[in-house]
Amino acid sequence: MFDLLGTALVNVAQVKYLLPLFFGTLAGVVGGALPGVTITMTIIVVLPFTFGLDPLQGLAAMTGVYVGGSAGGLITACLIGIPGTPSAIATTFDGHPMAKKGEPGRAVWLGVWASFFGGLLGGAFLILATGPLAKFALQFGPWEFFSLFVFALSMVAGLVESSLAKGLVSGGLGLIVTILGSDPVMGQKRLTLGIPFLEGGIDFLPVLIGVFAFAQIMSEVERMGGAEKLADAVDRSLGLAVSHLKVIGEILGRPFLLLWVAFIGVVIGVLPAIGGSAASMMAYDQAKKLSKHPQKFGSGVPEGIIASEASNNANVGGSLVTIMAFGIPGDAVTAVMLGALTIHGIQSGPLFILQNPELAYGIFAAYLLAHPLMVLIIGLSTSFMLRIVTVPKAVLFPVVLVLCVIGAYALNNTMSNVYVLLAFGLIGYAMVKGGFPLAPFILGVILGDQIEINLIRAIMTDADPWLFLTRPISGALIALSVASVVFAIWQHYRHQSKVAGDSETDF
Amino acid sequence: MGRDGIAGLAVLAASLALFVLTLDLKDSPLVPVGPGFYPRIVLALTAVLSLGLAVADVLAHRGRRPAPAADATKLNYPLVAISFGVFALYVVALPWLGFRIATFAYVVASSSLLAPPRGAKGWSAPLILALATTVVTWLVFERWLSVLLPRGSWTDF
Amino acid sequence: MKKLAIALTGFALLATAGAFAAYPDRPVKLIVPWPAGGDTDNIFRPYAPLLQKHIGQTVVIANVGGASGTKGAKEAKDAPPDGYTLYAVHDYIHSTYYTGVSDVNYTDFEPICMISSTASVLTASPKTPWKDWAGLLADAKARPGQISVGATLGSTSHFFPALIEKAAGIKFKYVSYEGLAPRMNAILGGHTDLTDANMTQKGKVEAGQLKFIAIATEKRSPEMPGVPTLKELGVNVVYDVNRGVLAPKGTPADVLVKLESSCAAAAKEPAFADSMKKQATDVRYMGRKQYADWLKGNDDLNKTLAKDLGLLKR
Known part of the structure; x- marks a missing residue:
């Protein structure tokens, strides 16, 4: 295993792969730092570029985006107090106060090095756990996959903050998208609504691109028209010089905290559809509970920054485990990576690591190498990063949408995917306005066909429906799905007295 | 009835309409369950959930004054509409x-x-x-x- | 108004200028109707750059998978017949038509050339108890309709085991696994017992992850001489999957001529033979005329097969 990893590291260190990895990481850092541009949107923009690259080049670029994006958010979080991505929300709690107290360099670099170490711990887990988990996943027959997908869907619907009913309806709407057009087993036409291009069904990538890009961009557009306040808030002459050894010492001097928050990040990453923002919030909460001086949290303590940033980068490692071992995208970012894999003809799933060892280890190597690159990029760019994050939206948005159109069109070289993009852009924006969470919807669209195919396969293999409950792994997963819904209802009643505020939409 | 109730009823109507359409689907000779089998499960489930959403909304609004829209910032919806229009063109x-x-x-x-x-x-x-x-x-x-x-x-x- | 007229004339001129330019003056799209990484994709991936070399324009592979390969077929059929959209096909076009899975027939296209032929191999999961065909046959007779076969329904991977059923007087149970890669996942995990595969899976057999039961050729394959042919086991089934290139009906004759000559030159490249050897596939070239006759013969054969197997829906 380690010789494979060594070979892969040497391989990815070639210019051919290092270049896409570098540009991916750079795009990730910039996209992560830009408020209003999430990692999902960055990876959507990077997607069309990967069509023309070889598979490992494309995946290296995307891994770079994921790693860079998870760290990039901290720059804006610390210096301006606005999270560049949702996963940096918890970083603002202590990062911004520390920067305001005159230590902006310490705040940023604590975050960067915490991301670095957290990410590498996540990487260790990724490399050690993917193989064994894939072996375990090979035992999964159609029953287990069906139950696993149902579990993923019920969990994400239950986790959304707003309301369980809305989360579940969102998930149901996502599944409805996949039943339109044709059935995935025999290709028989069904529910085409008389629209010719629906006859082949709807691909999930244009749906995902449309929903995320428009929900986000239009939510920004509606606040435009006034002068942009962001530029004023930025003092561009901040000195960020800091002793790196001292900062690293501050982090490694808290080994228990680092390990614990990285563990939280990895576990949340492995669980489908929860994501970096939950990881960093939970890790921050844990750091506060474990601290000897919890009352100081929020005033600029290093533990707060370390917890948030180490966990959201470890989370990336965990998400990659899920997609590589099970072939299930845990979030929108890995869903785009899965799409890129399929475009290049690589079948994801339990056999992935066995059948494509050079690719699997190439991803590991890219993941590991992305971390020093991320540190390097942030180190070189902090001085003008603030100029980049204040780029006018009028420049950014049209370019992003053009890249979305290219991405949708180039999937199959057909206009129909561009029409799908537009339609779901409208639907996505309407859902945000109606307070319907997007995550369950997207997961429904991604998993819908797989749920149906595995259900039909199970019935074709054995007509006994009780097998879903009596096969141990499948039964356990069904029990967990029921438990997650029950838990969400219980939590809903417990919190009902509290007035639900407007929660941050997590893209 | 509030925003959620209307959304719930809309989803309910859509799923019921699609459910009716699945009844015309012919079974395939090669597969034990036809192409309408899974869609009917999904649509029935979504219909029940959206009905639940609408009912919950009605119950929540009973005896409570509908809160006035208290958006402090005025949102620029015309710009959103035109942006969508330009993109559609x-x-x-x-x-x-x-x-x-x-x-x-x-x-x-x-x-x-x-x-x-x-x-x-x-x-x-x-x-x-x-x-x-x-x-x-x-x-x-x-x-x-x-x-x-x-x-x-x-x-x- | 006058301006508009001028503008329109300008557009018309531009359009005709485009039409008169020698074919091809822009990239050509080759639709592969399955997800990338399947066996069809593996054959056309190395072919595309060679075709590109001889046609003098970029050849881009577009994987349009879904619905037993009929989504891509429909898209190719509906594409403008200008030679800029080609369609990578194999025998499934006949079987999906006659089993009623698809409305697209081979007559919706102009044949250009056939390039390859891959023999089918009956392959079993390592978790199955049988060591050879005799064991499988005895088990199948003892438990009719119980042994599961992963197949793309209505396509070649369904026809091949169905022919064996008929020849050996046994009955299988079919489970839908579209494409070779998912079928391999299922069979390695022991979730299905049998499937149609080919010599590309040799590595997994040598690693003990799969069992080759028998090959559907006239003579044993030199690649793996230990695998018996179905014929010598007393099952009279010879089955292979032939792949070629089609263009939408109505493509101009001069374009077809250009395509045929480029296609032939590409298929005769030694590099193509090398990569096909790795896929355990024979290069089998046929020109337009010959391929058209072959398609017609194969179509009749598939209709008969579908009827014999009780799958005929047309």
Whole structure:
């Protein structure tokens, strides 16, 4: 295993792969730092570029985006107090106060090095756990996959903050998208609504691109028209010089905290559809509970920054485990990576690591190498990063949408995917306005066909429906799905007295 | 009834309508359950959930004054609508005008819409942006990565 | 009004200028109707750059998978017949038509050339108890309709085991696994017992992850001489999957001529033979005329097969 990893590291260190990895990481850092541009949107923009690259080049670029994006958010979080991505929300709690107290360099670099170490711990887990988990996943027959997908869907619907009913309806709407057009087993036409291009069904990538890009961009557009306040808030002459050894010492001097928050990040990453923002919030909460001086949290303590940033980068490692071992995208970012894999003809799933060892280890190597690159990029760019994050939206948005159109069109070289993009852009924006969470919807669209195919396969293999409950792994997963819904209802009643505020939409 | 209730009823109506459509589907000879089997499960489930959403909304609103919309910031919905409109025009025009012409026009329109240019000089920014976007994407995708972009059926360009 | 007229004339001129330019003056799209990484994709991936070399324009593979390969077929059929959209096909076009899975027939296209032929191998999961065909046959007779076969329904991977059923007087149970890669996942995990595969899976057999039961050729394969042919086991089934290139009906004759000559030159490249050897596939070239006759013969054969197997829906 380690010789494979060594070979892969040497391989990815070639210019051919290092270049896409570098540009991916750079795009990730910039996209992560830009408020209003999430990692999902960055990876959507990077997607069309990967069509023309070889598979490992494309995946290296995307891994770079994921790693860079998870760290990039901290720059804006610390210096301006606005999270560049949702996963940096918890970083603002202590990062911004520390920067305001005159230590902006310490705040940023604590975050960067915490991301670095957290990410590498996540990487260790990724490399050690993917193989064994894939072996375990090979035992999964159609029953287990069906139950696993149902579990993923019920969990994400239950986790959304707003309301369980809305989360579940969102998930149901996502599944409805996949039943339109044709059935995935025999290709028989069904529910085409008389629209010719629906006859082949709807691909999930244009749906995902449309929903995320428009929900986000239009939510920004509606606040435009006034002068942009962001530029004023930025003092561009901040000195960020800091002793790196001292900062690293501050982090490694808290080994228990680092390990614990990285563990939280990895576990949340492995669980489908929860994501970096939950990881960093939970890790921050844990750091506060474990601290000897919890009352100081929020005033600029290093533990707060370390917890948030180490966990959201470890989370990336965990998400990659899920997609590589099970072939299930845990979030929108890995869903785009899965799409890129399929475009290049690589079948994801339990056999992935066995059948494509050079690719699997190439991803590991890219993941590991992305971390020093991320540190390097942030180190070189902090001085003008603030100029980049204040780029006018009028420049950014049209370019992003053009890249979305290219991405949708180039999937199959057909206009129909561009029409799908537009339609779901409208639907996505309407859902945000109606307070319907997007995550369950997207997961429904991604998993819908797989749920149906595995259900039909199970019935074709054995007509006994009780097998879903009596096969141990499948039964356990069904029990967990029921438990997650029950838990969400219980939590809903417990919190009902509290007035639900407007929660941050997590893209 | 509030926003959620209306949304719930809309989803309920849509799922019931689709459910009726699945009843016409013929079973396949090669598969024990037909193409309508799974859609009916999904639609029935969604119908029940959306009904639940509507009922919960009615119950929540009973005996409580509907809170007035208290949005402190005024949101610029006309701009959103026009932005969608311009994008829709772009999508419709793509197969006729071709990628290069349509993209140039779209970026000029959309960028100048979001930041209205002041005076004749102000137009240079969106024009340069549009030209750069079009040329760079065309070169990178079509020439370098051989990702094909739409060609115009009117313009053949 | 006058301006408009001028503009329209300009457009018309541009359009005709485009039409008169020598074919091809822009990249050509080759639709592969399955997800990338399947066996069809593996054959056309190395072929595309060679075709590109001889045609003088970029050839881009577009994987349009879904619905037993009929989504891509429909898209190819509906594409403008100008030679800029080609369609990578194999025998499934006949079987999906006659089993009613698809409305697209081979007559919706102009044949250009056939390039390859891959023999089918009956392959079993390592978790199955049988060591050879005799064991499988005895088990199948003892438990009719119980042994599961992963197949793309209505396509070649369904026809091949169905022919064996008929020849050996046994009955299988079919489970839908579209494409070779998912079928391999299922069979390695032991979730299905049998499937149609080919010699590309040799590595997994040598690693003990799969069992080759028998090959559907006239003579044993030199690649793996230990695998018996179905014929010598007393099952009279010879089955292979033939792949070629089609263009939408109505493509101009001069374009077809150009395509045929480029296609032939590409298929005769030694590099193509090398990569096909790795896929355990024979290069089998046929020109337009010959391929058209072959398609017609194969179509009749598939209709008969579908009827014999009780799958005929037309």
